[in-house]
Amino acid sequence: MVNTERSVLVRKYFEEKKFVDSSIASFNNLIDKGMQEVIEENKEAEPAIIPHNIEKFKIRFGRITVGKPEITEADGSKRPIYPMEARLRKISYHAPIFLEVSSYINDIQRENFIAEIGKMPIMLKSKYCHLSGLSREDLIKRGEDPTDPGGYFIINGTERVIINVEDLAPNNFMVESDGPGQATGRYFASRGSYKIPHSIEKKKDGMYYLSFTRAKQMPLIVVLKALGMIKDEDIMKSISTEKTYDEIILNLFEFVEIKNQEDAIDFVSKRVGIAQAREIRIERTRELIDKFLLPNIGMDASFRATKARTLCKMLKKYIDVASGAREGDDKDHYMNKRIRMSGDLLLDLFRVNFKVLVGDILYNFQRIIKRGKLPSIKVIIRDKLLTSRLYSAMATGEWVGGRQGVSQRMSRTNFLDMVSHLQRVASPLSTTQENLDARALHCTHLGRLCPLETPEGTNIGLRKNMAMLCSLSQASDENEVLAKLKTAGLREVA
Numbered sequence: 142m143v144n145t146e147r148s149v150l151v152r153k154y155f156e157e158k159k160f161v162d163s164s165i166a167s168f169n170n171l172i173d174k175g176m177q178e179v180i181e182e183n184k185e186a187e188p189a190i191i192p193h194n195i196e197k198f199k200i201r202f203g204r205i206t207v208g209k210p211e212i213t214e215a216d217g218s219k220r221p222i223y224p225m226e227a228r229l230r231k232i233s234y235h236a237p238i239f240l241e242v243s244s245y246i247n248d249i250q251r252e253n254f255i256a257e258i259g260k261m262p263i264m265l266k267s268k269y270c271h272l273s274g275l276s277r278e279d280l281i282k283r284g285e286d287p288t289d290p291g292g293y294f295i296i297n298g299t300e301r302v303i304i305n306v307e308d309l310a311p312n313n314f315m316v317e318s319d320g321p322g323q324a325t326g327r328y329f330a331s332r333g334s335y336k337i338p339h340s341i342e343k344k345k346d347g348m349y350y351l352s353f354t355r356a357k358q359m360p361l362i363v364v365l366k367a368l369g370m371i372k373d374e375d376i377m378k379s380i381s382t383e384k385t386y387d388e389i390i391l392n393l394f395e396f397v398e399i400k401n402q403e404d405a406i407d408f409v410s411k412r413v414g415i416a417q418a419r420e421i422r423i424e425r426t427r428e429l430i431d432k433f434l435l436p437n438i439g440m441d442a443s444f445r446a447t448k449a450r451t452l453c454k455m456l457k458k459y460i461d462v463a464s465g466a467r468e469g470d471d472k473d474h475y476m477n478k479r480i481r482m483s484g485d486l487l488l489d490l491f492r493v494n495f496k497v498l499v500g501d502i503l504y505n506f507q508r509i510i511k512r513g514k515l516p517s518i519k520v521i522i523r524d525k526l527l528t529s530r531l532y533s534a535m536a537t538g539e540w541v542g543g544r545q546g547v548s549q550r551m552s553r554t555n556f557l558d559m560v561s562h563l564q565r566v567a568s569p570l571s572t573t574q575e576n577l578d579a580r581a582l583h584c585t586h587l588g589r590l591c592p593l594e595t596p597e598g599t600n601i602g603l604r605k606n607m608a609m610l611c612s613l614s615q616a617s618d619e620n621e622v623l624a625k626l627k628t629a630g631l632r633e634v635a
Contacts, residue, residue, distance in 0.1 A: 163611075164563065171488050177205055180202050189503075223272070240255070240256055258524055271283075297532075301551060305482050305565065306547065307568050308478065309329065311437070314455045316462040323343070326458075327340050328455065333492075337353055343388075349362070368434075369449060371405075431445070494531060497530065498527050564606050590606065
């Protein structure tokens with residue numbers, strides 16, 4: 142009786158959901174929100190060379206949209222294309238990307254148009270695919286297998302799947318204990334195209350040091366003072382109001398001669414190695430702190446106080462773990478991991494290549510300006526550039542950041558093999574190193590990852606597969622979450 146009920150539940154689950162629902166949701170999220178976020182990051186471009194009679198020239202990018210998959214025949218005619226035709230004719234299943242572009246001369250609009258900037262590979266069964274919402278009979282008419290789950294792409298007639306990548310959660314301060322009195326604190330600050338590693342460590346001299354981008358082993362107390370937290374009392378209270386840490390008093394005493402924010406910034410600039418006049422040096426260091434220190438919190442001067450308080454809380458956690466008052470973080474715990482699906486990985490690819498396209502538009506514009514002409518922006522957009530770069534990564538599997546094997550030819554040995562390939566999760570760790578803890582089965586894998594399906598040999602434990610009933614949530618907007626928490630009574634620290 143129990144088995145019958147269980148089989149009914151499983152059947153009911155798969156009537157409503159597919160194995161690849163999370164991948165499809167990730168791709169839909171990319172088209173609906175992700176691509177527009179990239180445009181917002183790069184919404185203005187200013188050429189370095191402009192005609193002499195013009196004071197200011199700007200190119201602005203507006204709304205981005207993606208059409209439905211289509212094919213342009215040899216005679217120039219366009220018509221919708223279905224996946225089976227793409228497979229048989231060895232062509233790609235893609236849709237045009239349209240972007241609103243406008244140019245301004247001295248803040249007065251010169252031209253405004255919608256241009257096709259390239260082609261986006263479309264995931265089968267996503268809401269931008271022609272197969273979305275078709276009945277069983279219609280799918281058979283179109284030459285498709287009605288039980289095919291989708292979740293893959295067709296590039297030059299080849300079915301390719303983007304492998305999910307397991308990564309450490311960004312914007313999460315993790316401290317691992319290295320023995321009595323010793324610990325390692327790491328933090329990956331992520332915001333848009335910025336992904337900046339930060340680390341906190343304690344040296345033998347008893348000083349606490351912070352490292353980020355060019356600022357290597359910077360005394361943490363000096364960084365706090367550079368952020369505007371000058372008073373020793375404020376630093377102590379921000380770290381903890383319950384107890385006094387002797388280690389902090391030692392650090393405060395060491396840098397007691399730094400009495401104001403400018404001196405602290407100047408100290409940082411000298412350590413970084415900026416060799417210019419004091420005013421320029423301080424200005425450049427301020428920019429470095431605002432842009433590259435905890436960019437996820439904010440990237441202008443108004444966020445300095447929040448950054449200082451965050452660093453104090455991170456230091457408190459570091460001291461507690463090092464002293465044994467608190468347990469260290471387990472980086473193999475799935476709470477500290479995130480799975481980057483096809484939408485996130487394609488977003489990385491689009492972000493890098495859109496910047497290349499903007500650079501190309503500016504280069505072509507400046508080249509024509511040198512000839513003494515003022516070109517129309519419509520003429521200088523090369524749509525083939527973005528398309529070829531996206532397709533090169535999809536066809537070879539070589540991704541931005543030097544990762545390889547992200548896109549793979551889909552295995553069609555049998556139905557279960559195909560489903561297994563679509564559910565694969567790869568770790569970015571090297572297969573040649575031991576990494577014993579990363580390869581071991583962790584109790585938090587239960588219900589999320591399959592405990593049995595992993596290859597033998599060097600890949601064991603690094604290449605995993607999602608559990609059959611596992612579904613992944615999409616990343617939520619931090620501002621929306623904060624707004625809801627504030628309505629529930631969350632107060633911001635003054």
